[in-house]
Amino acid sequence: MVKHKRLWIGLVGSVICILGILGTYFNAGLYQQPIIRVMRVQTISREKQTDEYQNEDTEVVQRVTGQFLNTKQKGKTITLRNTYTASQAMSTRYYKGEQVFLHRDQYLKKWSLNEPKRDTIIVGLTLLTFSLLLLMMLKRGLMTLLSVLVNLVAFVLTLHLNALTGGRWLLPIMCGLAIVLTGLTLLLVLGPNRQMLVAYGATIGATFLALFLSMAVLKLTGDQGLHYETMAYELQPYKTVFLAEVVLGILGAVMDETTDISSSLQQLAIEQSNVTKAELFKSGLTIGREIIGPLVNVLFFLVMADAFPIILLYLRNGNTIAYTLSRTVTLSLTQTVISAIGITLAVPVTSLLASQLVRVRR
Amino acid sequence: MMLLTGILLILLVLVCGWQGLTIFFTLSLNFVVIILALVLVAGGFEPLMVSGLLSLILLATSIFMNTKQPLTAKTAFVTSLIVVVVLLVIIVPLSQLAATYGFGAEDAEEIEGFGLAIGLSFQKISMMMIFLGSLGAIAETSIAVASGLVEILEYDAQMAPKQLFKAGIAIGEKIIATAFNTLFFSFFGSFLSLTMWFIQLGYPLSKIVNHKILIGEVLALLIGVIGVIATVPLTSRLLNYFRKPKDE
Numbered sequence: 001m002v003k004h005k006r007l008w009i010g011l012v013g014s015v016i017c018i019l020g021i022l023g024t025y026f027n028a029g030l031y032q033q034p035i036i037r038v039m040r041v042q043t044i045s046r047e048k049q050t051d052e053y054q055n056e057d058t059e060v061v062q063r064v065t066g067q068f069l070n071t072k073q074k075g076k077t078i079t080l081r082n083t084y085t086a087s088q089a090m091s092t093r094y095y096k097g098e099q100v101f102l103h104r105d106q107y108l109k110k111w112s113l114n115e116p117k118r119d120t121i122i123v124g125l126t127l128l129t130f131s132l133l134l135l136m137m138l139k140r141g142l143m144t145l146l147s148v149l150v151n152l153v154a155f156v157l158t159l160h161l162n163a164l165t166g167g168r169w170l171l172p173i174m175c176g177l178a179i180v181l182t183g184l185t186l187l188l189v190l191g192p193n194r195q196m197l198v199a200y201g202a203t204i205g206a207t208f209l210a211l212f213l214s215m216a217v218l219k220l221t222g223d224q225g226l227h228y229e230t231m232a233y234e235l236q237p238y239k240t241v242f243l244a245e246v247v248l249g250i251l252g253a254v255m256d257e258t259t260d261i262s263s264s265l266q267q268l269a270i271e272q273s274n275v276t277k278a279e280l281f282k283s284g285l286t287i288g289r290e291i292i293g294p295l296v297n298v299l300f301f302l303v304m305a306d307a308f309p310i311i312l313l314y315l316r317n318g319n320t321i322a323y324t325l326s327r328t329v330t331l332s333l334t335q336t337v338i339s340a341i342g343i344t345l346a347v348p349v350t351s352l353l354a355s356q357l358v359r360v361r362r
Numbered sequence: 363m364m365l366l367t368g369i370l371l372i373l374l375v376l377v378c379g380w381q382g383l384t385i386f387f388t389l390s391l392n393f394v395v396i397i398l399a400l401v402l403v404a405g406g407f408e409p410l411m412v413s414g415l416l417s418l419i420l421l422a423t424s425i426f427m428n429t430k431q432p433l434t435a436k437t438a439f440v441t442s443l444i445v446v447v448v449l450l451v452i453i454v455p456l457s458q459l460a461a462t463y464g465f466g467a468e469d470a471e472e473i474e475g476f477g478l479a480i481g482l483s484f485q486k487i488s489m490m491m492i493f494l495g496s497l498g499a500i501a502e503t504s505i506a507v508a509s510g511l512v513e514i515l516e517y518d519a520q521m522a523p524k525q526l527f528k529a530g531i532a533i534g535e536k537i538i539a540t541a542f543n544t545l546f547f548s549f550f551g552s553f554l555s556l557t558m559w560f561i562q563l564g565y566p567l568s569k570i571v572n573h574k575i576l577i578g579e580v581l582a583l584l585i586g587v588i589g590v591i592a593t594v595p596l597t598s599r600l601l602n603y604f605r606k607p608k609d610e
Contacts, residue, residue, distance in 0.1 A: 031568050049479060057479035088485060089464045089478040098461075101572070116461045118577045125456065129584045132591050133542070137535045144539040148546060155550055156557070163561045174554075181547075189539045217366050225363050230472075231555070241555055249551025256502075256540040263536045264510040267529065272517045283513060289378045290509050291502070293385040293428030295544075297392065298498030301420070302548050304396050305491040305582075309465060311397075312487060313473060315404035316480035325397070330363065333393075337366045340389070344373045344382075 006135055013131025021124040025099075028069035028117075034102040035117060036066030036078060041096050044081070053318045058086040064094050064113060078102075082113050089313070092116065140189070147188035151181050170237075174244040175211075178251055179204060185255060194357050195266055199258040202350040207254050210342030211247055226334060230327055242331065249303075250339040253295050257343055258350045261288050265354045277355045284351025292347060296340045303332040381430070388427045395419050396494070409486035413493050417446050420494075424501055434512050437601045438504040441593055445500050446493070449589050453492050456585070462578030463488035468559060469575075488578065496586035503541050503590045507534050507597040515605065523602045530598025541590045549583050 028035045042063045050056050065079045080102075084091035092115065094100060099117040104110070133141040158177045162170055182203050190196040218226075218239075228238030264287050265280055275283075307328050314324035374382030399416045403409050421442050429435040457463065464484040465473055510533040511526060521529075553576070560570060570576060 051477045051479060055479065055481045057481040085479045087480055087482050092461060115574060118460055118572045121460045122577050122580055125584050129587050132588060136591050137538060140535050140539060144542055159557050159561055185543055214366060221365055245551045245554045248554060249548045252544040252547025256544040259536055259540040260506045263533060264513060267510060267533055268513060271514050287509055287513065289381055290429050290505060293388055294424055294502040294505050296389060297424045298502050298544055299548060300389065301494045301498035305494040306552060308487055308491050311400050312404055312482060313476050317476050321401065334363050337370050341370050341373060344377050347377050
């Protein structure tokens with residue numbers, strides 16, 4: 001029965017993936033911005049260059065010939081020049097077969113290549129991932145997807161609300177969002193049961209404990225050594241945006257942990273009907289201890305990965321390692337430390353709640 | 363920041379005992395290893411080679427130093443390695459197709475005044491980023507599944523392989539869902555400012571679904587999720603394989 005279900009999901013999933021890919025591949029007509037398909041690419045010139053820090057790079061000029069896929073020019077061909085550096089830090093190399101957005105300079109009345117069309121790949125991969133989730137987890141996969149969609153909508157709506165109120169209430173609004181999203185997610189993923197209550201209580205408790213603790217400490221030390229102005233996109237007020245980012249970022253990890261611990265404990269209670277509360281609490285701590293490190297690593301790796309390009313840019317522009325780190329990763333590290341505090345606090349909180357609330361069959 | 367770090371250290375020791383020190387030490391070690399890897403890349407070493415080495419070291423430190431149970435650690439390590447290698451096969455073509463590497467237009471202010479022709483392949487650097495981003499989630503998932511199963515085995519060592527595999531999938535289902543959320547919320551967190559930017563400046567949807575930075579990050583997120591999904595059955599299978607290598 002289940003096998004049949006999986007087979008069907010696999011089939012329908014593949015069909016939807018293919019439809020999604022084809023649909024976005026041929027959707028140029030939906031865009032107002034002109035798009036071309038690249039038919040031919042020729043390299044016109046290559047020029048080696050060396051900057052003041054002895055970085056060698058190559059500047060390449062390519063001639064790109066393409067055919068318009070939409071607007072009034074549809075069907076016409078156009079040939080344009082594109083200059084890129086081999087490292088492609090900000091410039092882009094174009095390949096044959098790619099679809100590319102064009103930009104028209106109204107003043108000079110000239111076309112230029114803007115950026116590649118990326119919707120096909122992202123829609124394809126999203127649908128593939130969703131199909132895999134369903135295939136692997138059937139009903140629970142559906143709930144996970146539903147929770148993602150609900151979260152996404154709530155996230156965007158909340159940010160609109162934030163924009164309407166002029167951004168003055170960002171942190172309270174985000175904390176409210178955190179409480180709602182956690183509830184929705186856990187309800188959809190775990191269903192309305194005791195385990196969900198345990199995970200919810202523990203997640204909210206640990207997250208806000210960590211937040212308030214960090215806010216107090218940051219206030220006490222006067223944000224010493226933190227360069228909020230180095231945050232990406234420089235949105236004001238820096239510190240509030242930073243804290244809001246931390247709260248949202250940590251939430252998933254803490255939920256992950258509280259769910260892991262409570263689900264393992266419940267599994268244990270089902271497999272072993274004569275387990276005591278004290279044993280459950282101890283097992284919870286044991287499981288939790290093994291999760292803390294890896295889970296902090298997850299967030300730490302994600303945060304560090306985001307900083308790679310900027311760190312390398314600093315290093316290659318003749319800055320010392322110490323200066324580079326002080327300008328690029330102090331905030332990432334602080335974020336990791338606050339997250340780690342939340343994750344650590346969640347272990348005893350969850351174990352305690354779970355050992356009291358998990359139903360033990362007698 | 364020093365004070366916060368101190369508080370973290372105290373909390374870790376309180377909750378985990380001496381193992382807390384190990385966790386803290388591992389985290390610091392991982393930081394040093396990552397920075398070292400970046401210095402090597404900046405020094406001209408091949409980014410993909412460095413990523414391979416980096417993955418190996420980070421998996422080793424974050425799994426073996428955090429997990430005392432040898433069976434859990436071994437299973438998690440082997441699983442994660444296999445999954446990471448498989449991911450490499452997807453990352454290379456996808457990264458090329460999506461062309462999301464390098465800096466976006468919104469980064470312009472931040473990188474003003476820097477020379478950009480620095481002779482590093484930003485395409486390879488973006489692959490390195492995707493690697494590192496998914497590494498943690500994969501390791502975490504396999505540890506969670508394996509440690510849950512080992513915990514069950516401690517109460518019932520004679521459990522049949524098939525039943526154990528089923529228990530693994532049952533634990534795994536919930537873990538995939540929550541690991542997905544870990545990645546997803548972390549993505550929310552790091553995209554809070556960009557989304558606020560989108561809303562304030564009224565970006566049209568057509569621009570958002572093709573946006574370089576956003577798509578790059580979504581790509582990393584999805585590859586991480588695929589890695590996590592693959593990890594669960596593999597961990598359960600490998601644990602069955604490792605638990606009694608001689609008897610069966």
